[in-house]
Amino acid sequence: MTENLTPTDPPERRDFIREIVAADVAAGRVTAPVTRFPPEPNGYLHIGHAKSICLNFGIAQEFGGRCNLRFDDTNPEKEEQEYIDTIQRDIRWLGFEWGEHLHFASDYFEQLYGWATHLIAGGLAYVDDQSPDEIRETRGTLTAPGTDSPWRNRSVEENLDLFARMRAGEFADGQHVLRARIDMASPNLNMRDPTLYRIRHATHHRTGDAWCIYPMYDFAHPLKRFLLRLVTEGRVRGWDDPRMPTISGLRRRGFPAEGIRNFATAVGVAKSDSTHEVELLDHEVRDVLNRTSPRRFGVLDPLKVVVTNWPDGRVETMDVVNNPEDPSAGTRGVPFGRELWIEREDFAEVPPPKFFRLAPGREVRLRNAYFITCDEAIKDAEGRVVELRCTYDPATRGGDAPDGRRPKATLHWVSAAHAVPAEVRLYDHLFVRPDPGADGDLFADLNPASETIVPEAMLEPSLAEAPLGQTVQFERLGYFAPDTDSRPGALVFNRTLTLKDSWARLQARA
RNA sequence: UGGCGCGUGGCUCAACGGUAGAGCACCUGACUCUGGAUCAGGGGGUUCCAGGUUCGAAUCCUGGCGCGCCAGCCA
Numbered sequence: 001m002t003e004n005l006t007p008t009d010p011p012e013r014r015d016f017i018r019e020i021v022a023a024d025v026a027a028g029r030v031t032a033p034v035t036r037f038p039p040e041p042n043g044y045l046h047i048g049h050a051k052s053i054c055l056n057f058g059i060a061q062e063f064g065g066r067c068n069l070r071f072d073d074t075n076p077e078k079e080e081q082e083y084i085d086t087i088q089r090d091i092r093w094l095g096f097e098w099g100e101h102l103h104f105a106s107d108y109f110e111q112l113y114g115w116a117t118h119l120i121a122g123g124l125a126y127v128d129d130q131s132p133d134e135i136r137e138t139r140g141t142l143t144a145p146g147t148d149s150p151w152r153n154r155s156v157e158e159n160l161d162l163f164a165r166m167r168a169g170e171f172a173d174g175q176h177v178l179r180a181r182i183d184m185a186s187p188n189l190n191m192r193d194p195t196l197y198r199i200r201h202a203t204h205h206r207t208g209d210a211w212c213i214y215p216m217y218d219f220a221h222p223l224k225r226f227l228l229r230l231v232t233e234g235r236v237r238g239w240d241d242p243r244m245p246t247i248s249g250l251r252r253r254g255f256p257a258e259g260i261r262n263f264a265t266a267v268g269v270a271k272s273d274s275t276h277e278v279e280l281l282d283h284e285v286r287d288v289l290n291r292t293s294p295r296r297f298g299v300l301d302p303l304k305v306v307v308t309n310w311p312d313g314r315v316e317t318m319d320v321v322n323n324p325e326d327p328s329a330g331t332r333g334v335p336f337g338r339e340l341w342i343e344r345e346d347f348a349e350v351p352p353p354k355f356f357r358l359a360p361g362r363e364v365r366l367r368n369a370y371f372i373t374c375d376e377a378i379k380d381a382e383g384r385v386v387e388l389r390c391t392y393d394p395a396t397r398g399g400d401a402p403d404g405r406r407p408k409a410t411l412h413w414v415s416a417a418h419a420v421p422a423e424v425r426l427y428d429h430l431f432v433r434p435d436p437g438a439d440g441d442l443f444a445d446l447n448p449a450s451e452t453i454v455p456e457a458m459l460e461p462s463l464a465e466a467p468l469g470q471t472v473q474f475e476r477l478g479y480f481a482p483d484t485d486s487r488p489g490a491l492v493f494n495r496t497l498t499l500k501d502s503w504a505r506l507q508a509r510a
Numbered sequence: 511u512g513g514c515g516c517g518u519g520g521c522u523c524a525a526c527g528g529u530a531g532a533g534c535a536c537c538u539g540a541c542u543c544u545g546g547a548u549c550a551g552g553g554g555g556u557u558c559c560a561g562g563u564u565c566g567a568a569u570c571c572u573g574g575c576g577c578g579c580c581a582g583c584c585a
Contacts (some may be wrong), residue, residue, distance in 0.1 A: 040585045075584060111516040132583055139581055142511055177583050189581050198583035216583075224585075266533065267522070280522075280534050290547060325547070356545070365543060399543050410543050419571085476544045503545045 015369035021063055032065035037091070037098075041205075043224050044239040044246040045090045047260070047281070054264035057096040069098040073106045074214050084205075086239075088494060090247040094257045105215075112215050113167065116178060116196060120159045126152055127162040128179045135177070138184070139192050145185035146192045166199055169212045173199050178213075217468070235446060236430075242483070242494045243450050244429045253427065254471035254481025254496030255293070259285035278429075282497055289471060289479045289496070294322045294329060297367070297412045297460040298474035298493075300424060302346065304342040304387045304416065307372060310338040315417070316497045319398070320368040334460050336369050339416035341458045343476075346411050347388060349377055352424035354506065356408040358388070365410045367475060371396040412475045419458040422491035425483065426452040463491070471496055472477045 024030045039049060060067035069091065073079050091098070105112075118339065119125040128149045140146030154162075166176050178197035184293040186192055194216070200210045230236050230244070239246055242253035250260065262284040297320075316336045322329035342358070351359040358364050363373040376389040395402050399410075432447045459474075465488065466472065471481040478498035486492040 038585095042585075072585065078584070128583095135583075136581075141512090141581065145512090174583065179583095188514075189512085191513090192581080195583055197529095200583085214583095216585085283534060286547095295544080306513075321543090324542095324544080354545090367543060406543085409545075412544075473544085473546090478545070499546050501545070506545085 011051050018059060018062070018191075021059060025063060033059060033063050034065055034068065035060045036068040036070050038070045038072050039087055040075070040078075040224075041080065041087060042075065042078040043083060043432065044244075044248050045087055046247065047245045047250065050094060050247055051264045051267065053091055053094060053096060054261055057091075057098075058264075065070070066100040066101055066457050067096070067098055068103055070103040071105065073104055073204070073206060074216070075216065076200060076202040078103075080207055081205050086248060087424075090251075093251060094247065094260060104206060104284075106204060109207065109211055109215070113213075116215070117160065117163065119180070119196075120163060120178075121156055123156060123180055123181065125159070125180050126154055127159050127166070128152070128177050128193075129175070130177075132174060135195075135198050139189070140184070142189070148184050148347055149179070149193070150359070151191075152184075163197075166197070166213050169201070171199055173201055175199060181332065195274075195361050207373050230430075235443070242425070243427050245430075252481075252484060254479060255285050256288045259288040262288065286479075286497060286500075289473065291325055292323075293471050293473045293479055295320075295324070295475050296463055296472045297334065297414050298422075298424075298477065298480065299341040299343050299412065299458045299475065300454050300474075301344040302414075302456075302458045303344040303347060303385065305340040305342050305372070305390055306387060307338050307340065307376070307392050309391045312338060314338070315415070318369045333460055334368070334462070335415045335418045336366075336413075337415045337417050340366070341389075341414045341416055341419060342366075342411055344385075344456070346409075347374070347377070347385065349385060355503075357411065358409070363393075363407050365396070365407045365412050366413045368399050369397075369413065370394070370399070371401060371407060412477075414458045416458070418461045419457045420461055420464045420491065422459050422463070422493055424454040424457040424480065424493045424494045424495060426454065428452070457493075464488070466491070466493075 021030075021033050025033070037049075037053055038058045039045065045053075057067045059065070063071070069088070071084060071087075073084075088102075088231040116125060126149075128151050130149055130151070135149070138147045140150060149260045162176060163178060165171065166178070176199060177195050179193045179195055182191045182193055184192050197213050197215055199212060200214050203209055204211065204214075231239055236244055240248035240252045242249055247260070251257075255472060259281075263281045266280060266284060314337065318332045318336050320334045321331050346364075347358045348355050349360065351357070351362070358372075358374050360374050363371050365371050370392040372390040372392045374388055374390050377385045378387040378389065380386045393401070428450050429447055430450045431445045463472070466482045466486075468482050468484065468486070471479050473479050476499065477495075478497040480493045481496050483492040
């Protein structure tokens with residue numbers, strides 16, 4: 001037997017569900033809660049599932065109980081083994097474990113069938129011969145009651161016989177259906193004799209052809225179809241596209257599991273349906289990444305700098321801190337030479353007010369390297385700046401001046417002779433509005449600029465073997481993660497998130 | 511012209527009959543070898559409206575108004 005989970009510290013404030021569980025435990029009604037996460041294996045898990053996973057597994061953990069993973073696989077036409085595998089991988093990646101408590105609704109088909117038989121025997125269910133259209137027409141409307149099916153009052157014996165023959169495969173799809181006998185006039189549409197079983201001659205991914213009738217379930221889940229369409233119609237790179245709000249997509253984009261868990265905690269549990277600003281997720285993710293991600297230098301839009309007083313061919317290795325938030329992360333060597341790449345937007349020929357970076361005649365610090373002063377900007381025939389001629393101050397090695405002078409800006413840089421090129425993919429919101437599809441056409445709201453490809457960014461050489469799963473910070477730019485498309489010699493990075501940028505905000509206001 | 515759920519700062523939510531709070535966002539200052547991070551401070555609410563119960567109502571009651579979900583042989 002798998003042991004129950006070890007209790008962890010409960011969150012500071014309890015939501016109403018945890019209140020109920022705590023009260024039940026205190027009153028001795030239960031010793032340890034058993035929760036469940038019941039996905040249907042018809043797609044990839046998304047951020048909404050992540051919240052549910054954190055809730056159910058989280059409660060189990062906090063109270064020393066356990067959480068069952070139960071697949072609701074009752075629709076053979078939409079479900080696939082691939083989804084079962086990826087769902088399990090995603091839950092584990094988030095940091096949760098169900099041990100041996102893995103279940104499938106399909107394991108209980110026989111039991112479910114038995115219950116259905118009992119309902120029939122008790123007069124609570126009947127076999128209906130109406131067509132789907134007829135059933136819809138007789139269900140009534142929001143304001144008008146439905147009407148009884150002509151088959152509603154069959155004898156128990158006849159119902160039992162028909163239901164057994166449904167199972168035996170004597171009928172075609174749609175010929176019969178098993179319905180609960182409740183109230184066709186109920187103001188609650190869900191109570192107007194809901195369908196319990198339908199005939200589906202299809203091969204189930206687990207039970208094969210053992211069954212041709214399948215039970216119905218009564219949840220509702222708006223997102224699924226929505227994401228599926230994006231995938232099947234080729235609007236994104238797949239279920240794990242970094243723009244997709246799936247767990248696999250967030251992981252590929254570089255979001256850490258801890259950030260997603262913290263988000264789930266932060267949004268808490270409300271009784272009503274809730275939506276949340278993406279900013280909150282971003283905030284939690286930045287909070288984790290700021291503490292944990294190694295710093296690296298990468299230039300997205302390279303501008304050549306030639307250090308004219310630097311001897312040709314000379315290379316120095318600068319000692320650069322890996323993470324100022326975490327001294328134990330140590331330092332690394334980064335080569336520095338006569339020719340460098342800096343970010344094009346870090347130079348302005350005519351600097352606007354409050355622009356602190358490089359400009360003709362101005363001195364800046366190259367992070368953990370030297371101070372440089374721009375002497376000249378070289379332009380091509382169209383007047384575009386193509387190269388900067390600068391001089392460095394040998395006394396400022398490491399980034400500090402003996403005379404104590406402090407430049408107003410510190411720039412990231414990459415040695416041109418050692419740089420490794422990489423494709424970098426920048427992401428923006430998948431949709432141009434928070435309620436995509438509200439006007440009826442989901443695809444009309446797709447953001448055409450949700451992905452921008454930078455074909456040749458220049459990265460420091462240590463990034464040449466960036467391992468998958470490691471999100472790094474490109475200093476001053478944001479967080480980046482190697483994409484699954486990345487190969488040695490053909491690196492691909494995803495921008496996870498930008499850093500907050502008060503200069504960009506200033507510009508946006510102007 | 512039905513059922514269920516819900517209306518609290520810009521956003522998402524707390525407050526469970528006893529001084530309306532938090533996080534995010536925003537603004538200001540300090541600090542800084544990332545215009546990042548961090549720290550300190552600040553602006554912001556007739557709790558949808560109208561009645562009622564109560565010493566006291568965001569909270570309970572009544573009636574409005576508004577929003578969401580529900581009419582698959584999907585889950």
